[in-house]
Amino acid sequence: MAQLQLDQLMRAAANGDRPAFRAIYDATSAKLFGVAVRILKRRDLAEDVMQDAYLKIWDAAPKYRPEAGSPISWMVAITRNRAIDVLRKRTEVAIEDEKDGGERADDAPDPFEMTAQSRELKALLGCMEELSPDQRKCLLMAYYYGYTHEEISERMTTPVGTVKSWIRRGLIQVKECLGND
């Protein structure tokens, strides 16, 4: 859906227009659900998270400002935050053992492999190209799966302290690079 159209629907939803909100849902739910499934690896949990996210989006729509990013970025951030909150609360239940989809090496999201990249994604990836491959890998694992420093350290068999500093320095470098556009 065109960005402009989504902007208009968001304004209508902010004014209590439910059909507009339904249209937003139809246009964005597969993306938000995809984001939640990727992090939670279980459809049932991901669906709860997605539903909470849409209720929050409806409630917060009057406060949404287009200057602060596109509607879809804003909605993805709300969904990711909710999904990661749920993921952290469930550490004791060992989500890994019950997962029914998600993390397999061959379907891991790889933005660098995408053929159609937005201008914003191109700029971000251009900046990430300047990081070391390990740094890039850490950042992408954290973004797509919501892993903690410890979890990444296990998967990369690298000390937690090293992972921490890779990520910190990587983020600072990305920010500086994007700011210099």
Added chain:
Amino acid sequence: MTKRDLDILASEYALGILDSGERAEAERLRASDAAFARMVSEWEQRLAPLAEAVAPVPPSASAWSKIEAALASPGAAADQPLSELAGQLAQMKRAIAAWRFATLATAAAAIALAFVWIGGLESPFGKAPPAERYVAMLQSDQGKTGFVITMDMKGKQFAIRPVAGKAPPSKSYELWAIMKDDKPPMTLGLVGTDAYAMMDAPAEIDQRELEKGVQLAISLEPEGGAPSGKSMGPIMFAGLLIKQTP
């Protein structure tokens, strides 16, 4: 924490890497510190393009019905009626603004009517100086004037004058004050169709709030008023309280 430390925390929070303790700390800061909240939003925006690479997964067909049910039931989404009320008001304000330009003559007549009454002998406030009076014309989105409400700052009272408003059978009109700064609408009570009625103004509506702008609105509620003290019904008339004389 220095600004730089805060920005690092914001970046790690937005990336989603913090453990639950650190996350709780970041969320607390986000709710209490506007500068930190801005940093988080900026980071969310910087990283958001990465989501383009996430493959869409269609949710089950029943997923929407749960959202719809939660939107419709005030118990599940407690804030819902309030945000809806604010939304209706925004819509109405625009409708009224559009109407004002379209039918200036009718508007002038309605305003003249209001001022005849306010300035006239029947003023319910006696000889209170007009500078201490506020007036609101509550209109429907079709531009029909339903109520004229005057507020006397000295006596802290509202005078409510129904012009065309009469609630349908087994429904009640309820008067709400909507103040700035996202405060929830405050009920002022039910309004009937008496020639005019007086009502005490709550202490919250003071000079400062009036200067910032207080909107009055009449909603249609079940007989006896909104259960739970939150407006559920549609807004029938709305208008801004303005100073009677500048």
